[in-house]
Amino acid sequence: MSSQSVVFKPEISKPLLQEVMDRSGQNVLACYQCRRCAAGCPVGDETGVTPDRLIRMILLGEKNEAFNNLLVWKCVACYTCGTRCPNNIQTARINEILKQMSKEAHIEPLNPKVAAFHNAFLTSASHFGRVNELEFMSLYEIQNTRSELKRGGGWRAIVDKIKDRAKLGISMMKKKRLHFKLDKIKGLSEIKRLYAKAREKSVDR
Amino acid sequence: MEIAYYPGCSLHASSELYDIQSRMVFRRMGVELKEIEDWNCCGATSAGKTDDFLAIALPARNLGIADASGLAEIVIPCSSCYSRMIVSQKKLADDPGLKNTINAELIKKAEGKIKISSILEVLVSKANSGEIAEKSIKNLEGIKPACYYGCLLTRFPCDVEIPDSVENPQGMEIVCKIIGAQPIDWSYKTDCCGASAVINDTDTSLLLMSRILHDAVARGANCFVTTCPMCQLNMDAYQEQVGEKYGIQKRLPVYFITELLGIAMGFSPNEMQLDRHFIDPFGLLTELKLI
Incomplete structure (x- = not known):
């Protein structure tokens, strides 16, 4: 032994x-x-x-x-x-x-979907100051599809995923839980400054 | 009486019904929820997990606006928003350097004055003062809720004092009992349902939800009650999938606490927009002749 x-x-x-x-x-x-x-x-x-x-x-x-x-x-x-x-x-x-x-350190995340999800959320929050769920989900799906294709993932899996998501979207719509109005804040320039500061901080490291 | 109010993105979108109900129930008790002006997204779990600076800075802008409102207390229904705001306020108090850096970018500076309360904290005080009982006209006997707190209402990434037990909180039980409901005792009240993972790691979230649903059903609950819009949407929209995957036959409606209070106070399902639930919320209420 x-x-x-x-x-x-x-x-x-x-x-x-x-x-x-x-x-x-x-x-x-x-x-x-x-x-x-x-x-x-x-x-x-x-x-x-x-x-x-x-x-x-x-x-x-x-x-x-x-x-x-x-x-x-x-x-x-x-x-x-x-x-x-x-x-x-x-x-x-x-x-x-x-x-x-x-x-x-630009290390490929073990689960890229998790990283894509949180990136999409914060990107969406930076666009309008509030997260608009439809925009956020679209950003996420686009980023995900792109990275899946880059990793050589097949179209079939991607199409299945999108079908799955569409099913959820439709049931959300039926229950009137989807929101189409865009929520935007007036103080967006403050948000942009905070994001710029955050980027500065991560470059400093 | 006025309390400052931060609805958060979710209550302006997929959980708009919770916003409507919260305002109704509080107004009935003579409390006006005053939405703070031009608030922004708190960053939620995503900032917490991926950007330490934004995780403090995004809520800080809201705290500055809330401080400037001159009101003494702010109520935050969403557990995720509540957690991020309370952590930001604490971190700013502990780190004056960070506070200055962030405040330099803000028009309304975060001063750390306002008391941040979860919706449950305020409701418990209204239960204890007798104001809920006074406004209730229906007794909810027969409603046996599994009071579901989720993770973010009692646990924080740093030391935060809360006025309830961390492992076995009782606030929701106190509120439910006042209106005649009979909350069950169960083991998963503070377990995580994985709402932030349901899109990007669905299997994990379904597994977590299966344990919660399984225990609630086994203990004889006939519904869930929660204060968190993330938990509500997750447990409601995915319950069918969870049940099918894990062989659980029974389905439990997932009520917001404002829905049970609303029923007790005599609001109609229409006013509360109960038709926006996934798992049928009407059957149980009809069976008990509450609507």
Whole structure:
């Protein structure tokens, strides 16, 4: 029987650990692996990697693993892990930071749809100051189709997806839950300035 | 009496009925919801997950407008908006540098004066003061709701004090009992329904909803009641799909808390626009002779 020992090299793990701690405001070092977070995580069954595992990856400086695991991309930000952590570590915040770091490093997201969804939402909010659901969903579908084609996805899957979405759209319309009026704010210039500031901040990193 | 009011994008679009009902129910209790001027999107889960600066800055503009309104309290029905606004107010208070950077871009500066309340907080105070009971003309006996709080009403990405239990909140139960409903005890009241994932990771969201629906049905609930428009739309529009996929036969109408209050106060289903539900909301009410 072979056993693999864990290699810990502080000089490798420190930069990642420090950046995650600084940006998320979470004391990752306080984790003593009690796994209360894992027990409460609603997506833990699906992701395999639970919050305690993710924290261990960060402590060991396993950068690729920390960016490319299902937990980071399936986390629903319900904040259960952090609420129950005896050491007050909010792993959902760490997931949020890892998504931002991987975007800044131009790493292809493990689930591009998740990234496309949140991008489309924020883009829509920047256009009119409020999110108009129809515009937001259209932006999302366009971005998604484009990235699916780029990854060599077949037309068939795309057409099926669009049919699916149209079905939802029609049932929403039947229930008068679709809104066609465009909501736009007067102070859009303030919103544009805040977005510009946000871009400045991400370039500074 | 006036309370500042932030409806958020959802209450201006897919959950417009919740906006209408909230105004009606509060007006009946003598409270005018004063929508703050020219508010913007709070950034919701998307900013929280992908842009730390916008996640604080977008709600900050609304907080500035709310502070300038001169009112002491703002009520926010959507759990996602409520969470983002309360986190932004706290982060601005904790980080004066960030507050200055953001305020420099704003016409109305966020000062951190206004008290941010969820709709439930305000309703619980109205239940305790007797104002809900006073305005109610129907007893909702026979309505056995699974009070569904979802994730964002009690849990936050940073330390926030709330006036209810984090793991087993009781606010909605208090309000429901005042109007005669009999809320059931169950295990999934603060579990996440995955509303922000339903479009981009549908299977995950359906799985989360299946657990919630399964427990509510097994405990004998005959409906859900919620305060969050994201939870309501998700559990309502996708329940048929969840039931089919996970072999759950029973369907439960998903009421906004304002709908149960509205029924108790004698508003008609028409006034409340109940026809905008996916799972039939009328059957149960008719059966109990409430409409």
